[in-house]
Amino acid sequence: MTPADLRLDEAAVRLGVVVEAPQHSGLLGVLDYLSATPLPPGTLVRVPLGRRVVTGVVWAVLPPSGEVPVRATEDLKAVIEVLDGLPALPSAWRQLVAFAAAYYQRGLGEMALMVLPPELRQLDAVQLQRRLKRLDKALATAPVAAPVATVAATAAGDSTGAPLPELSAQQALALSALAAGGARPFLLWGSTGSGKTEVYLRRAQEALDAGQQVLMMVPEINLTPQLEARVAERFAGRRIVSLHSGLTPAQRLRNWVMALQGHADLVLGTRLSVFTPLPRLGLIVVDEEHDPSYKQQDGARYSARDLAVYRAHLEKVPVMLGSATPSLESWHNALPVAEGGSGRYLRLDMPERIGGGDMPRVRLLDQNHVLKATMGQEPPPLSRPLLDAIAQRVERGEQSLVLLNRRGYAPVLHCSDCGWKSGCPHCSAWRVFHKADRTLRCHHCGFSERVPRACPDCGNQDIQPVGRGTERLEEQLAAALPGARVGRIDADVTKLKGALEAQLASVHAGEVDVLVGTQMVAKGHDFRRITLVAAVNPDAALFASDFRAAERQFALLLQAAGRAGRDADVAGHSEMWVQTWHATHPLYQALQRYDFASFATRQLQERQMAGLPPYASLAMLRAEGKTQEAAQGFLEAAASAVQDLVAQTPEAAGLMLYPAVPTPVQRVANVERAQLMIECGQRAVLQRFLSEAQAVWLAQAQQHRRSGLIRWAVDVDPLAI
Known part of the structure; x- marks a missing residue:
């Protein structure tokens, strides 16, 4: 027919x-x-x-x-x-x-x-x-073999089962609470090296033994190859599939179909895997639940962590959120009502490292007390006391990690004669100098050019790099530490397939004495020989306009500290050095004590006074246009068009639309961007308002396309403002 x-x-x-x-x-x-x-x-x-x-x-x-x-x-x-x-x-x-x-x-x-x-x-x-x-x-030619190790076989003393690691007391308590807690959200709060992954694997084994499927989510799978290998080793004999953007289209389709048909026992994936159809779902794990990578930043801006919690509720299965530095929203949800929280999650604490090792001692190196460089000279990358400490590690055959969350050689090139800087012609941002290929590269739109032989404006041939990125830091450390083997891991040196694995293998093999890296190396890696971690330039986030900046910085620094002293034999003399101009800042004071609880309490108090999440709900109306006037013009018209809806909102809800402003990076790829923040004390009221406003904004957008509006979108629960 x-x-x-x-x-x-x-x-x-x-x-x-x-x-x-x-x-x-x-x-x-x-x-x-x-x-x-x-x-x-x-x-x-x-x-x-x-x-x-x-x-x-x-x-x-x-x-x-x-x-x-x-x-x-x-x-x-x-x-x-x-x-x-x-x-x-x-x-x-x-x-x-x-x-x-x-x-x-x-x-x-x-x-x-x-x-x-x-x-x-x-x-x-x-x-x-x-x-x-x-x-x-x-599937027919590669049948699944019997699992090589199961909890049941080990508990029964089955000699054919591979022995599992012995559980610590806190791991055993966490597993007992998980078994008794039923289908609810759990926040597994454990220090780095406390054995959270083993808890994930034991609970996953129980679900697999019961004939269920497991969804295990990680923020960025290419940054956590060790977890992928550990899962594959533990569950050899089970069908394990990955779902992430690094797969070919054919691989992704094959793995997705295996999950839908029930052939895959365990799915290990990034944020998009939260939507994987699993007919036998029995457990969801969200590792490093605080990581901002779980929030989609374009298109449909969803939070995979939050959807994982909703999916677990929908399918009546437990969900485990794990982190050493939970997001403040999850921390608030895990606080009892009597302590000012919502009490929605059950918190499981694992404060001790496996083997009884201590966390590295945090040393705050106050730059105000260190001899400053002479006038006109750039200060050295590391102060002399810190360089001496790294040199001592090199002499003992130990490794050091130097964290600088900025790739490239220098953030900008500068002409001292006329003041020219290497700005991007398509973005309101600087082009970063990459010395290895002699290019100026915009990290926002990707525009790249060869470094000019002289200043484009005045012809001065003496143009200089300003600031420092990982490429330059690697070069300077190699010069300051003669004989030391200095390596680097960042997005520039790990672009090719297999490059990250090769770099990590070199570190694990002891072929690197000093590792320079961005946040890529601060999470998910089990470096057994690192005894010193140094944060070179952490102060930038202390005074940022983004209300989440301090939360993210604390998480990054604590995660970085956790890379040191993971082997109990060296834990006693492991250290983290923080090179700062603001040593008395409360963030560093809390970090020095590894006191996340007091840091979170202080942050929540500030958020409550300011009416920010988790005590209020936010949405951002974003617009892009050919001009800034076009983008802001749409936002202002959109706000004016929904005033009747705002007036109908109960006063107690506190719905408020703020003025339209440019985004922090105002222009990207010749497109101007602006945003308008919407705040409400009640999530349900905000959702109802946004739903009713959609039709109004759609009509406004049609009218403003003639004046230069390119696209618009609503970002619910934005990560940055």
Whole structure:
């Protein structure tokens, strides 16, 4: 039966199908199509949309009777084909997508199709069947062997099971609480090196032994290769798949299909994996739950951590959020109501390192008391006491880590004669000097040029680097520590496939004495020989306008400190040096005591007084335009157009729209950006307001496109303001 014939068939079934459509199209919900037969919700189909044929997901069968009068189907198009090689997407998956679309103010079809593998969205029924046949053949020729180690086998003294590490008392207590706590959120708060990963693995083993699937999420899988290897080693014999952006489209589709069909036992993935359909889901783990990488920063700006908590609630399974420095929202949720928290999570404390090793001693090196450089000279990268401490480690055959969260050779080139600086012509930012390839590179738009031989403005040939990045720090340390083997790990030296693994292997093999790195090396790595960590330039975040800056900086520094002294044999003399001009700052004082609880208490008090999360809910209306006037003009018109909605909001909710302002980096790739913050004391009221305002803002956007508006979006629960 052709689609044309189907329109005239009185027995045709009308289906509600969601398809991917741009936000400005106004097609935010379910579209009606005709089908010769009823299809269960969750079925993947190919349908016409304008002049294209696109993939869609059946969301509903309308009406329940299944029959539609001919007059109601005259303008409807028919489903072209059904991708029936796959099972229908589960009801829980559809509920998760619907919640995410509503909460983050995106179209239902946009959200549903965005979270599917890109290759799946391009395949027709025949092509999909070929992929599935290849997968079935691969699964048939590689059957799963019996697990090499299980908790049950070890507990029973089974000699065939590989021995598991002995649990510490605090690990055993945490596992007991997990077993007794049922399906609820848990915050596993443990110091670096306390054995949180072993708790994840033991609890995952219990779920696998019960025939369930496990979703284990990490912020950036390419930064945590050791976790991936450890999971594969522990669960050898189980089918483990990864889901992250580093996979090829074919690999990602294959792993996703294995998860949907129930063949994959454990999924290890980054933020997008929270949407993986898992018919036997029994446990969700979110490692390093505080990491900002869990928040999508473009398109549908969702928080994978928050959606993991919602999904666990939806499917009635436990979710474990683990961190040495929890986000203040999670910390507040894990505080009892009597202590000012919400009491929604159960906190499990693991303050001690495995083996009884101490955390490194934190030494605050006050730069105000160190001899400053002479006038006109740049200060040395490290003060003499710190250089001497590193040299002593080199002599003893130990390793040191120097943290500088800025890649490149120098943030900017400067002409002392005329004042020229290496600005980006397309962004309101400086181009960074990269000495290795002699380029000036913008880290925002990617624009790159060769370093000029002389100042472009005045011809002065003596243009100098200003500031310091990891590339320059590596060079300066090599000169200051003759004979020391200095290495570097940052995004520039790990671009090629396998480069990060090779660099890490070199560090583990003892081929590096001093490792220079960005935040890439501050989390998730088990460096056994590092006994000294130094933070070179940590002060920038202390006085930033972003209210989360201190929280992030504390987390970064504590995570970095945790790289030292992980081997109990060297823990006693491990140190972290913080080179600062503000040694008395409360953040550093709390870090010196490893007192996250008091730091969090102080931060929460400040947030409560300022009316900031978690004591209020925020959303950011963002706009991009050909000019700053166009971007701000739309935002101001959008705010004016919803004043009636604001007036209808109860006074107790405290809904407030702030004036439109440029973003911190105002122009990127010749596009001007502006934002308008919306604040409300009650999350439900804010959500209702945003939902009602969408139609108004969509109409405003159509009017402002003629004046230079390019795109706009709502960012719910923004990470930065």
